Amino acid sequence: MLYTQALLARVYLHGAQLTGESGFARTVDQIMHHVLKDMTSDDGGFYSATDADSDGGEGRFFVWTPAQLRAALSRADAQFAIDAWGVTDEGNFDGANVLYLPVPVETLARRHSMSTEAAYDRLDRIRATLYEVRESRPHPARDDKIVTAWNGMMILALAEAAIAFDKPQYAKAALKAGERLWRTARRPDGHLWRASLDGRMSVDASQEDYAWFADACVQLYDLTDDPRWLERARQLAETMNALFWDNASGGYFMSRANDDLQLMARPKDDYDDATPSGNAVALHVLARLAARTADYAPSERAQALLAAFAGDIDDNPAIYGYLLTARALLNHGAAGPLQYAARGAVRLSGFLDGDAIVIELSMRPGWHVNAHRVLQDDLVPTTVEPQKDVPGWTLQVPQYPQPVVRKLGFSEDELALYEKRVRISLPAQRSEAGPAAAIVPVSVELQACDDSRCLPPEQHVLNIPVSASFDRGRR
Numbered sequence: 122m123l124y125t126q127a128l129l130a131r132v133y134l135h136g137a138q139l140t141g142e143s144g145f146a147r148t149v150d151q152i153m154h155h156v157l158k159d160m161t162s163d164d165g166g167f168y169s170a171t172d173a174d175s176d177g178g179e180g181r182f183f184v185w186t187p188a189q190l191r192a193a194l195s196r197a198d199a200q201f202a203i204d205a206w207g208v209t210d211e212g213n214f215d216g217a218n219v220l221y222l223p224v225p226v227e228t229l230a231r232r233h234s235m236s237t238e239a240a241y242d243r244l245d246r247i248r249a250t251l252y253e254v255r256e257s258r259p260h261p262a263r264d265d266k267i268v269t270a271w272n273g274m275m276i277l278a279l280a281e282a283a284i285a286f287d288k289p290q291y292a293k294a295a296l297k298a299g300e301r302l303w304r305t306a307r308r309p310d311g312h313l314w315r316a317s318l319d320g321r322m323s324v325d326a327s328q329e330d331y332a333w334f335a336d337a338c339v340q341l342y343d344l345t346d347d348p349r350w351l352e353r354a355r356q357l358a359e360t361m362n363a364l365f366w367d368n369a370s371g372g373y374f375m376s377r378a379n380d381d382l383q384l385m386a387r388p389k390d391d392y393d394d395a396t397p398s399g400n401a402v403a404l405h406v407l408a409r410l411a412a413r414t415a416d417y418a419p420s421e422r423a424q425a426l427l428a429a430f431a432g433d434i435d436d437n438p439a440i441y442g443y444l445l446t447a448r449a450l451l452n453h454g455a456a457g458p459l460q461y462a463a464r465g466a467v468r469l470s471g472f473l474d475g476d477a478i479v480i481e482l483s484m485r486p487g488w489h490v491n492a493h494r495v496l497q498d499d500l501v502p503t504t505v506e507p508q509k510d511v512p513g514w515t516l517q518v519p520q521y522p523q524p525v526v527r528k529l530g531f532s533e534d535e536l537a538l539y540e541k542r543v544r545i546s547l548p549a550q551r552s553e554a555g556p557a558a559a560i561v562p563v564s565v566e567l568q569a570c571d572d573s574r575c576l577p578p579e580q581h582v583l584n585i586p587v588s589a590s591f592d593r594g595r596r
Contacts, residue, residue, distance in 0.1 A: 122170045124396050126156050127274035134282055138457070141559030141588030144226055147241060149282055151248075156275065157294055159263075165297035166267040166305075166317075167275045175261035182261050184217035185251070186210070193254040194247060202247050205229050205240075268316045269306045269326055272298060273333030274396075280340040284459065285586070287472070287593050292344055299341050302334060303353060311360050328373045329390060329399035331361035335406045342413070343459060346468065346483060351413060358406055362422065371429030373400050391430055397443035400426060404447035412454065413465035423451050458585045463488065463569035463576050471563055471585040475594025478516070478547040478561060478585055480505050484540050490567045492524030492537035493545075500536070501568040501578040505545045508564045508582055513557025517548035530572045549587070560584045 130152045137145035160168045175182040187208050191199040202208065207223040222229070230240035276298050283291035305322065306314050313326035313334065338354035341347070365373040367389070374387040390399035407423035410416070427448060434441045454460065458471045467490060468483040482490060482503070495502045505519045522544065524537040551557050563585055568578040589595060 123156070123160060123167050123268070123271040124274050126152050126160070127271065127278040128396065130278040131281060134278075134285055137588070137590055138285065138586040139559060141557075141586070141590070143238070143241060143588065143590050146286070146588075146590035147245070149286075153279065153282065153291060157290075161294070161298075162265075162267065165294065165301045167272050167298060169264040169266045169268055169271060171263045172261040176259040178215070180214055180217070180219070182255065182258050184212070184214055184219055186212065186217050190251075193251060198243075198247050198250075201233065201243060202251075204232070205244060266316050266318050269302065269313055269330040270315075270333040272302050272306075273330070273335075273337040276302070276337035277333070277340045280337070280344045284344055285591060295337075295341060295344065299337060299350070302337075306330075306334070311356065312364070313357075313360075325377060327399070328361060328365040328375055329396075329402060331357050331365070332373075332399050332402035332406055335361065336402055336409070339406065339409045339413070351410075354406065355410060355414070355416075358403075358410060358419065361403065366422075367429070371425050373403055373426070375399060391433065391444075392437075392440040393443050398441075400430065401441070401444035401447055404444055405450065408447055408451035411451065412461045415464040415466075420451070423447075427451075454581070456582070456584055458583050460581050460583060462567060462579045462581060466571075467567065467569050469565055469581055469583060471583040473549070473585065473587045473592045473594070475592065476548060476550060478549045478563060478587065480519075480545040480547065480563060480565060480583065481542065482539060482545070482565075482567070483542045484569070487571050488569055489525075489538040489540040489571075490569050492539055493521040494524070494537060496526075496535060496537050497532075500575075501566065503539060503545075503568075504564075504566045505547060506564055507547070508562040511558045511561050513552045513555055514561060514587070515550045515552060516561070517550075520546040520548070529570070531570075531574060557587075559586060559588050561587050 130149050133145045133148040133152070136142060137149065156167060159171065162168065173179050185208065187203055187210060190202050190208060193199075194202060205222065206218065206220040208218045208220070212218045226240050226244070227237050230237045233240065235243075276295050279291045279295035279298070282288065283295060305317060306326070308314065313330050314322040315324040315326045315330055317323070335354045335357035338350045338357065342350035342354065361373065364377050367374060372389050372391065375390045376387060378387065392398050393401065404423055404426050407419040407426065410419040411423065430441070430444065434444070438445065460469045461467065462469060466485045466488040470481045472479055484490065490503050491500045493502050493504065507516045522539065525540055526535050526537050528535055547563065549561070563583050564580060565583060566578060566580045569576050
């Protein structure tokens with residue numbers, strides 16, 4: 122199922138960021154490769170699913186026997202593959218083998234007297250050969266429906282991975298799919314269709330379609346810094362509010378009110394199941410819009426949504442996991458390497474680039490932050506520093522860019538400013554002794570102003586993934 126691919130890709134991406142485990146990052150690549158190769162239409166949409174059955178049996182396209190591996194690979198690679206994936210003559214599925222790793226790759230590497238990265242590389246090369254061989258088999262049938270919500274999930278996953286791994290191919294696929302969905306799934310009145318097949322749209326969209334597509338648009342804004350995507354997310358959220366919000370009790374109904382069909386009740390998708398609930402996704406959208414815009418309406422709507430389900434969450438919090446993560450986002454802000462300040466006027470992002478951690482500040486037109494060395498004692502300078510000692514890392518004094526010096530409307534004196542886009546470099550070296558942390562927390566303090574006023578100072582902590590998978594200097 123497409124939603125399985127999208128959700129698992131994000132889980133493995135977050136796992137890679139938090140742990141530095143390169144195998145998780147490679148799994149993200151493998152999921153994306155499968156979706157882009159086997160589940161993508163010519164115009165960029167994502168198909169719903171592939172069947173398990175082919176050639177008269179379940180799973181035949183996907184499983185392998187020892188003899189098939191020996192026929193496809195060299196003797197050495199076949200033996201390595203059989204050992205790595207635990208392939209046996211008896212098999213683990215109807216006399217054949219679903220390939221999986223029964224032991225960690227580190228254990229496999231030690232067994233074959235090679236480095237972990239060398240073992241991963243060899244598995245990647247073998248996997249690519251098996252993909253080519255497998256193409257000659259009868260393919261399983263494919264469900265070619267393009268479902269709006271599930272496409273939103275996949276666009277979100279691709280765009281998030283594009284930012285994290287700095288991979289243009291993911292960005293290109295996400296943008297192509299986003300433009301396609303905006304062009305084909307959206308009606309002239311701003312309402313959405315649920316699904317299309319062979320270019321024909323049918324069935325009004327449900328609340329989750331609006332929520333997932335809006336969340337995807339927010340992520341495309343994060344990817345591109347193009348305000349069109351933020352405006353599209355805002356429009357989708359407003360339409361979702363108009364069509365699905367329960368004005369009496371709060372929360373979103375699953376479906377629209379139907380004047381022609383009077384239902385006994387309109388249910389709400391409130392708790393997580395195979396996918397996160399529609400209300401949880403909506404709360405994510407509202408929280409992210411609140412951080413990126415000067416509009417207080419998303420925050421107010423989000424608080425009303427939380428209040429609607431507060432009693433149920435208190436009774437059974439385990440089934441509201443995705444909604445609770447959205448609550449944390451709303452109340453405490455983002456915790457990752459990409460955040461927003463000044464109600465969205467300043468974007469902060471952090472990443473590893475070779476031997477330095479880079480903090481990039483992007484200001485909207487008309488906005489600036491004070492430079493590191495201010496010219497007036499009453500102004501708050503922009504300051505970057507590691508939040509704490511980080512195991513396995515030696516961090517040097519930050520290197521700040523040259524400021525712009527000029528006068529603004531609210532001051533008769535010259536001011537030292539950063540505007541448009543600047544980068545602050547924090548030289549960083551890995552220690553050769555002992556394990557290194559996968560995350561480096563970096564504190565950024567700033568005060569944002571436009572030409573007429575300054576906002577209160579803010580402090581943000583960017584938790585920056587610094588494992589090799591996220592090192593832009595290796596690209």
